Amino acid sequence: MSRSADCRPWFEKYPHWFKQQTDILKLAGFELNNEVLARERRIQFQGCLKVDPDRQLIVEFPAAFPSAAPKIRDTPASKLLPRHHRGDTRQLCLFGFDENRWNAEKSVGDALAEAEELILQFKDGKAVTEEQPPEPITRVIQYVSEGAILVPPPISTFNGFTELKSLRGKFC
Numbered sequence: 001m002s003r004s005a006d007c008r009p010w011f012e013k014y015p016h017w018f019k020q021q022t023d024i025l026k027l028a029g030f031e032l033n034n035e036v037l038a039r040e041r042r043i044q045f046q047g048c049l050k051v052d053p054d055r056q057l058i059v060e061f062p063a064a065f066p067s068a069a070p071k072i073r074d075t076p077a078s079k080l081l082p083r084h085h086r087g088d089t090r091q092l093c094l095f096g097f098d099e100n101r102w103n104a105e106k107s108v109g110d111a112l113a114e115a116e117e118l119i120l121q122f123k124d125g126k127a128v129t130e131e132q133p134p135e136p137i138t139r140v141i142q143y144v145s146e147g148a149i150l151v152p153p154p155i156s157t158f159n160g161f162t163e164l165k166s167l168r169g170k171f172c
Contacts, residue, residue: 010065011043017066018043024109028057049112054078054118059108069095070111081122085168092118 010017021043022032030047037043043061048054055078060069073090084093094114095101102110 009041009063010061021061021070021108024107024112025059026113028109030057049116049119051116052078052123055079055119055123059111061108066104066106068110069099069106072111073078079123081119083122083123084118093120 025032025045025047028047028049030045033044043065045059046056047059048056055076058073058075060071060073062071065110072092073086074092074169076090078090080087080090085091086093086137092115094111
């Protein structure tokens with residue numbers, strides 16, 4: 001297999017998964033954003049759920065899909081939910097802390113069902129009590145396709161280690 005074939009995005013490598021996810025979203029009333037696909041080679045759909053037709057949702061598939069869950073966010077025109085909804089990114093927090101309930105066997109239909117349940121529970125604000133502590137804000141390191149991590153050689157096989165130990169701030 002050539003290197004260029006390995007670097008293709010998931011929707012080009014696995015067209016059957018792309019069709020399956022597209023069919024699910026189209027049945028739910030979502031449309032593919034062809035401009036984002038052409039310009040950025042990312043998959044993004046827009047639409048509304050029946051439980052809150054005034055809330056415009058954006059479904060974005062990460063590069064690691066299906067290992068990572070689709071991200072669902074809304075537009076600033078919608079009222080912010082009191083819980084499980086990031087104010088800065090407008091992303092709905094789905095599948096538990098750090099998406100620990102997501103697995104690669106799930107589909108975007110599972111993400112839509114989770115979003116629907118979350119919106120139903122919190123859109124009117126009645127499910128929130130005064131005693132609930134605020135949710136912690138966590139930060140993650142976003143994957144950058146052009147990024148790199150430098151890993152030094154193992155100390156046991158690196159002949160220049162003793163020199164590095166005495167010379168601070170220098171690594172060759």
